[in-house]
Amino acid sequence: EPEVTQTPSHQVTQMGQEVILRCVPISNHLYFYWYRQILGQKVEFLVSFYNNEISEKSEIFDDQFSVERPDGSNFTLKIRSTKLEDSAMYFCASSEGVSYNSPLHFGNGTRLTVT
Amino acid sequence: QKEVEQNSGPLSVPEGAIASLNCTYSDRGSQSFFWYRQYSGKSPELIMFIYSNGDKEDGRFTAQLNKASQYVSLLIRDSQPSDSATYLCAVNTEGGDSSYKLIFGSGTRLLVRP
Numbered sequence: 060e061p062e063v064t065q066t067p068s069h070q071v072t073q074m075g076q077e078v079i080l081r082c083v084p085i086s087n088h089l090y091f092y093w094y095r096q097i098l099g100q101k102v103e104f105l106v107s108f109y110n111n112e113i114s115e116k117s118e119i120f121d122d123q124f125s126v127e128r129p130d131g132s133n134f135t136l137k138i139r140s141t142k143l144e145d146s147a148m149y150f151c152a153s154s155e156g157v158s159y160n161s162p163l164h165f166g167n168g169t170r171l172t173v174t
Numbered sequence: 175q176k177e178v179e180q181n182s183g184p185l186s187v188p189e190g191a192i193a194s195l196n197c198t199y200s201d202r203g204s205q206s207f208f209w210y211r212q213y214s215g216k217s218p219e220l221i222m223f224i225y226s227n228g229d230k231e232d233g234r235f236t237a238q239l240n241k242a243s244q245y246v247s248l249l250i251r252d253s254q255p256s257d258s259a260t261y262l263c264a265v266n267t268e269g270g271d272s273s274y275k276l277i278f279g280s281g282t283r284l285l286v287r288p
Contacts, residue, residue, distance in 0.1 A: 101278050163208075
């Protein structure tokens with residue numbers, strides 16, 4: 060079964076450093092997303108991306124965050140200057156469409172630890 | 175603020191029993207509803223989704239939706255120890271042309287006792 064793949068599985072970085080989290084969505088999916096989950100908390104929406112542009116973003120997704128689809132397969136999340144509170148699991152997801160019966164499929168996540 | 179509420183549990187059931195997980199949501203305009211299973215430290219895994227009032231069955235799982243009461247539930251029949259996980263209810267409230275924003279509940283932890 061096709062799946063969303065994310066790399067790396069675990070990233071440790073120092074506060075103030077830039078990180079790039081990478082995702083390969085399911086090949087025939089057109090809509091891409093980033094969610095995050097701080098340890099012990101809810102899964103939270105960050106951003107959605109379609110047709111090479113951001114469709115929607117949450118208030119969490121401030122100027123420190125950016126997303127890009129640099130080629131036909133990868134989808135990346137960049138955090139420019141990491142803060143301690145950015146430590147979380149980051150999940151990439153994709154969907155074929157946005158209709159009622161087109162659910163999100165999540166990747167295995169990248170655990171980001173900011174020290 | 176659009177919210178999705180779940181009892182955090184743990185819900186403890188014996189092996190072979192029916193587990194009943196519940197979820198309420200605040201936005202009456204919500205259109206589709208999803209149940210994900212999440213093992214500790216892992217990503218959410220889709221179990222099933224529902225968008226029409228009534229029941230939807232898939233194997234041992236049945237999702238139930240009541241839009242008038244803003245209530246979604248998941249029944250797991252013949253519960254197995256491997257079903258022990260956190261079950262996340264998620265609601266799509268936006269329904270836009272180019273976006274799909276899920277609001278997640280905090281999850282109910284299910285423990286199936288052998």
